[in-house]
Amino acid sequence: MARYHIETYGCTSNRGESRQIEQALRDGGHHPADGPESADVAILNTCTVVEKTERNMLRRAAELDEETPADLVITGCMALAQGEEFRSADLDADVLHWDDVPQHVLNGECPTVTPDTEPVLDGVVGILPIARGCMSDCSYCITKQATGRIESPPVEENLEKARALVHAGAKEIRITGQDTGVYGWDRNQGESLLPELLERICTEIDGEFRVRIGMANPKGIHGVREELADLFATHDELYSFLHAPVQSGSDDVLADMRRQHCVEEYVEVVETFDEYLDYWTLSTDFIVGFPTEDDRDFQQTMALLRETRPEKINVTRFSKRPGTDAADMKGLGGTVKKERSKAMSELKMDVVAEAYEAMVESDETREVLLVEDGTDESLVGYDGAYRQVVIADAEERGLELGEFVECEITSHNTVYAFGEPVN
Structure with a gap:
């Protein structure tokens, strides 16, 4: 499991946000490190009250960037209000909203930020876990040992949970799971029930609301990609958003990761959604510095990023999880991983900025x-x-x-x- 180090500055509200981040990480099986030097990820929750505080935040971010061999995540008020200050400071860091930190840190493993399958209403956002477990056996992921294989409640049961959330005041339903694309495989002879669930939510629940689909591995959605894309194009209730973590642009590395999909299948999913939708968001994840990733593999990953141009991208340096097969592999040096992470993060910012600039224009x-x-x-x-x-x-x-x-x-x-x- 990952070891995290979190530092919080500012008001009580910021401390509350850090507690929520930490709880989500603990729910995902991660635990605190003794300090930034022994962490797999360092998190800086910033304040921006006065100019002196801003200078202190930039200084501390630079110190953490030097102190930790881990990923650095910067969040909090200054990150949201003045994110460009950090991006222009030549830091090897990701600047994220508080809510995005747990998902980013858990990148590469099945998300377990919701510890059970009961719905949760948070303000106007309803969180609906539709299943527990997954069908994957990734060589770097320890979550499978905790969650097991997919266990899917019936469509009718999840539909009623969604209806209850809307009636309780939810305006946005976030459908979550370790892998939403394989929902129903255990009930439906290896065929996804996600399209049926989505259609019934859109057509059988009264009210004005939106639905966001959580992480779905490329293999799980490849077989229903046309059906899903058509649903997105048909129903305004569905955000035209797909989170399909590819993790690498190299089929050799994907095989070593035991990711089940190949690059071509991921590209076919993207091309199908491009065919059906004029305006949509592709979100994906990349693990940089997997033990068997050589320069050619990394360049293939960079090429895939340029080709598919996701509008939302998580980039994480590989870190070993005790008890996983990948933990026994001879790893790459920290300098190599850091250089590759920096190069990919710079390309990521160019690609994402291009998408948002197009919105302005x-x-x-x-x-x-x-x-x-x-x-x-x-x-x-x-x-x-x-x-x-x-x-x-x-x-x-x-x-x-x-x-x-x-x-x-x-x-x-x-x-x-x-x-x-x-x-």
């Missing part, structure tokens, strides 16, 4: 569902493709969480956009 307005508090007077929402949009003066305008707002996209901050309500 488009003449189209976007309907945004507000679901999260931001900093100061801002609220955070998502458009139909689950692109993050911040309305800076939302509370001053009298806007509230759960509202749908038509917005003009006026600018972006590389990984999220700023919107101006048109009415």
Whole structure:
């Protein structure tokens, strides 16, 4: 399991966010390190009260970047309000929203941020775990030992849970699971029941809401890719968003990872969604520095990133999980992994910025569902493709969480956009 180091600066609210991040990591089987030098990931939760504080945050980020051989994640108020300060400081770090930190840290392993399969209502967001376990046997992942093979409740049961969340006030339902694409394989002779569940949620539940599909491995969704893409194109209730972690652009490395899919299958999924949808978001994950990854493998991964151009990308340096087969492999040096991670992260920022710049340049307005508090007077929402949009003066305008707002996209901050309500 991964060892994490987390540092928190600022107010009680920031400390609360860190507690939630830490709880999610513990639910995923991770545990605290003795310090940044022995961590697999270091997390800096920042404050931005005054200029002196900002200088201290930049200094501490640089220190952590030097102190830890691990991934560095920067979150918190300064990361959200002034993320470019960190990006321009030549730091080997990912700048993320609080809510995105657990998923990023758990990258490469089945997500277990929800410890059971009971739905949770958090504000206007309903979290619906549709199954427990997965059908994979990845050589680097220890989560499978805790969760086992897929156990899928009936479609009717998950449908009723979704209906209860909407009736309780959920405006966004986040469907989660270790691998949502293989939901129902244990009940339906290896055929996914995810399309049936999604269609029934969209057609049988009254109310105005949106649905986001959680992580689905390429192998699990490859066989139902056309059916899923058609559902996204047909039902406005579904965010046109797909999180399909490819992990590598090399078939040789994927085989060593025991990922079950090949690069071609991942590309076919992407091409199918491109065929059905004019505007959608592809999210994927890459593990950099797997023990058997050579320079050619890494260049193939970089080429795949350039080819498919995902709008949301998680990049994580490989770290050994005790008890996994990959832990016994002779690893690459930390310097090699760090250099490859930096190169991929730089390319990632170019690709993501291009996607958000296109939103600014488009003449189209976007309907945004507000679901999260931001900093100061801002609220955070998502458009139909689950692109993050911040309305800076939302509370001053009298806007509230759960509202749908038509917005003009006026600018972006590389990984999220700023919107101006048109009415």
